[in-house]
Amino acid sequence: MxxxxxxxxxxxxxxxxxxxxxxxxxxxxxxxxxxxxxxxxxxxxxxxxxxxxxxxxxxxxxxxxxxxxxxxxxxxxxxxxxxxxxxxxxxxxxxxxxxxxxxxxxxxxxxxxxxxxxxxxxxxxxxxxxxxxxxxxxxxxxxxxxxxxxxxxxxxxAAAPVRFLVSGMGDALATWFEAEDCRIKGAGNMTARPGPMTAFELARFCYDTLMRYGRLAKLACEQHQVTPALEHVIEANTLLSGLGFESGGLAAAHAIHNGLTVLPQTHAYWHGEKVAFGTLAMLMLTDRAPELIDQVYQFCEDVGLPVTLADIGLADVSDSDLLEAAKASCMPGETMHNEPYEVTPETVLAAMRAADAVGRARKAQRQ
Ligand SMILES: [Zn+2]
Incomplete structure (x- = not known):
């Protein structure tokens, strides 16, 4: 290979x-x-x-x-x-x-x-x-x-509104999960060839950096202050995530993002915000460990990334509209096909509904 x-x-x-x-x-x-x-x-x-x-x-x-x-x-x-x-x-x-x-x-x-x-x-x-x-x-x-x-x-x-940094963390959040699925499948990265172990380790380091410093970085950026934590997250969002996606490969989270863009209600939300919800749905779709899923929700809640459909403009979305987004995410050529699991529009729809239900249940619990 x-x-x-x-x-x-x-x-x-x-x-x-x-x-x-x-x-x-x-x-x-x-x-x-x-x-x-x-x-x-x-x-x-x-x-x-x-x-x-x-x-x-x-x-x-x-x-x-x-x-x-x-x-x-x-x-x-x-x-x-x-x-x-x-x-x-x-x-x-x-x-x-x-x-x-x-x-x-x-x-x-x-x-x-x-x-x-x-x-x-x-x-x-x-x-x-x-x-x-x-x-x-x-x-x-x-x-x-x-x-x-x-x-x-x-x-x-640091001088820019914090929503930009948080959105970048949403984009970076998907990197390890997508690269990992490409690794398991032996799927191609952005060069159409499989990535080397270096790319997968960088993708994992991207995730670990977000988990470790994301919350501190958000607080520093809100105050428009440059701190070591903010530097680490800027590097994770820009360099680690860039290397991780390009040389590791994309999979379900970005395919779900692309699918969601067929619904005009999502257009006010940014790339990384929709990718974050796509990541939560991907975790449901691909049978990740509950402890890991919990960690990702907690992170999204702490930094202010979307955890429900309502958070990306889809509060009252119908099953038929959501199925259109799910179908678009499974189109030929989409990175959904880099998943090592069997995926259909129906299982994507179920994963989006499940991710939303978990997000809503956690919100209700906190209130
Ligand atoms: Zn992206």
Whole structure:
């Protein structure tokens, strides 16, 4: 059996890293940078970034046009070619980062990724989600190389609303369970080949880090303070979960997440929040130990992740609507088929109802 793992080339994290370390890191990758900033980053961080870069590397700044679409990727690629950029930098949320990754792939240039939120595990990956200009999902793109640099400034993460960090913990919560099922099945990871033992151990370390530091990290982030616990969880959400999902593999939790998105009532809830509920349903679906299930519910309750259908906008959802979501989660090509267990839309529906019932019963008990 041939296994495959993929990684970003450098990962830099810490308080103040945006100004203290980004310039030298970029200088390792090229002499002229195109820096794509989302509008919020442009407003908040343009001035300090310019001061830090002065005299270290040539650069031009471009503001991201709100959608990671083929049109926007072409616009940024033209801009990069025109100015002779030798490194592409993305700063901001997921769509800005994805546009930078796709531009780098077009130009075969190094890519630096500077996430300003710890809300998903996408920054380290080679995955790009492309939307239409109107904002509807169009297709996935796997770029040939992971980012050459991922740099996270913990002070910027701590300054953001805590819901972003908690949502990132929801995304990271699924990583070990999904990687573990891929390992048992011998299923492919994001490269379509099985992952190596390294990926599975990193996925487990991701879970252990959340259990150990998640609660402390949430409290620190609420106070907008950088503490060691917050640093550990930023690393778990961004690096460990990224390596764990990409090289370990995805399974039921993300398939259930994708299924839930067919119900418009869930659209106000974020990726990691729906993944957290998908994880609880996955635990029911795959016959995990009751003690483990209890630990995961307790964690979700403590940090404020969804534990019931009502928590993701589905308070009065009918069985027929929920079955539509379950069917979507079992579509051909979905990562549900990485499960070593036999799964049908009916068993997924039962698992979602069971996960919701446990969440509601625990809520009632606490009151
Ligand atoms: Zn995810």
């Amino acid at each position: 041939v296994t495959t793992a993929i990684f970003p080339a450098r990962y830099v994290q810490g308080k103040g890293a945006l100004t203290s370390h980004l310039p030298q890191e970029l200088a390792l990758l090229g002499h002229k940078a195109l820096i794509l900033m989302d509008p919020v980053v442009h407003q908040l961080h343009r001035a300090p970034v310019e001061t830090a870069l002065a005299g270290v590397i040539e650069y031009e700044i471009e503001v991201f046009n709100s959608e990671c679409s083929d049109e926007e990727i072409a616009r940024i690629s033209d801009k990069a070619l025109g100015m002779g950029a030798s490194v592409i930098v993305g700063m901001g949320g997921g769509k800005t980062l994805d546009t930078a990754k796709a531009t780098g792939a077009n130009l075969k240039s190094p890519v630096a990724i500077v996430p300003t939120l710890a809300s998903t595990d996408a920054p380290c990956s080679s995955l790009v989600v492309i939307y239409t200009a109107e904002g509807e999902f169009k297709r996935y793109l796997m770029v040939p190389r992971n980012p050459d640099l991922v740099l996270v400034d913990s002070a910027i993460i």
